[in-house]
Amino acid sequence: MRVFTGPDDLQSNVGTEIGVSDWLTVDQERIDQFAEATGDHQWIHVDVERAKAESPFGGPIAHGYLTLSLLVPLQKTVFRVDGTKMGVNYGLDKARFPAPVPAGSRIRSRIELVDATPVEGGIQVKFRHTIEQEGAAKPACVVESIARYYF
Structure with a gap:
């Protein structure tokens, strides 16, 4: 687990790989x-039998936005920023889904x-996440997430 101790520590590590999640x-x-939570019931995600029979992926695949939503639990196994009053998601840049997640x-x-x-009261940080799928040649997702930490 990588622990950042404040804005200076984050700035001094720009350009480095900070870790790989569990x-x-x-x-x-x-x-x-x-x-169910999003109302996106497209058959390629939820109809197992149809996806096996008709999908080019050979079965159901995860929603791209589901993959994005997993950034938080994945990154929690990699790092934390100590001494903050709060942290907020600020947005995403360059989200791509090169390969499906069966x-x-x-x-x-x-x-x-x-x-x-x-930024006023804190620091804005951009992370590049490369979501790897076990055994796959291409990443499932490559995205830049932006967070703000306030101290």
């Missing part, structure tokens, strides 16, 4: 729960600290 299984139950796959995030810029 593996997380994206099972059909999680996909179904995401579909139900039952294991994913992890390789995280690089891309930028750290002071």
